[in-house]
């Protein structure tokens with residue numbers, strides 16, 4: 581039996597597990613059957629795997645609900661599928677969405693190119709400015725934010741936004757992919773639905789694609805109805821891998837958080853770096869909010885190299901332990917330049933106005949030893965600087 585209330589480390593390992601029986605396996609087996617026997621009246625809890633309620637889904641969803649403090653959870657085949665189910669369950673033709681302008685590009689495409697075709701309009705706002713409420717319309721049904729934004733790591737005061745959304749009768753949906761439920765639980769701050777790309781920290785090993793929604797039984801019930809029909813089911817193998825990954829979420833996040841704070845402090849001292857962005861630093865715009873509402877500052881880090889785009893290119897090429905790749909939240913350290921990835925569609929001036937000038941490198945710190953990561957960043961900064969000196973000499 582799990583103690584009540586159990587801590588997140590305990591929940592990550594045990595919540596939702598079936599009661600132990602002699603000879604039953606300690607590890608939940610993967611059940612690949614696409615269908616299940618029913619009684620003569622056609623009843624049964626488990627019927628058909630596309631409904632997303634196989635044994636692996638059931639354990640996983642109970643665990644996710646416990647971790648985020650919701651009644652129920654829905655696990656589907658990707659973060660985008662989770663967001664789509666959330667929005668389709670809350671909106672219909674003629675409705676309006678107010679969304680943060682710092683939103684993940686895939687979510688922006690879902691709103692602007694897909695939901696718009698269904699007669700649902702979106703207004704993008706700066707959710708950090710109190711004037712955002714001016715965008716609310718009588719037909720606004722959803723306010724959509726991210727608890728920590730990409731890549732400049734703004735930390736949203738979810739409770740303040742939730743109060744305004746609630747006063748207007750709109751549901752607040754929070755994408756909390758960057759925090760995981762270990763660092764932040766938006767439902768405790770008044771959000772109606774929390775969404776995670778479980779492809780990131782929840783899975784944690786860059787080997788499973790999945791998405792999650794957590795909320796009240798009624799809201800998850802509505803999202804589940806959409807998932808049954810639109811069909812974005814999570815494969816049982818992936819559900820099992822995700823459940824396995826979540827077991828170590830608490831220890832991984834402890835190390836991620838430690839690496840984040842230590843490497844941010846180190847980077848601040850480097851002359852080659854003009855700006856370090858990490859919510860643990862007092863210089864971060866939202867440091868006070870972060871310190872008040874987060875349980876950990878996370879392992880996403882932004883650095884802006886003094887030498888601009890060319891220095892950033894030399895830096896990422898010189899890295900040996902950290903690797904150049906999109907995505908985040910895995911045990912391995914990955915770096916990317918937003919100007920080539922998430923923000924490639926913007927002009928350099930637009931990016932600079934959004935706090936992402938050329939020279940900006942996004943780092944998803946893994947759980948390697950901080951000393952090894954620092955040694956790698958150190959040699960890459962030196963290599964980037966030496967390249968600059970060579971270029972100046974050649975000029």
Ligand SMILES: Cc1ncc(COP(=O)(O)O)c(C=O)c1O
Nearest residue numbers: 658659660684755757777779790
């Ligand atoms: C903040 C955020 N939300 C949603 C997604 C989409 O998740 P997935 O790739 O699992 O569909 C991503 C993916 O990078 C993300 O970073």
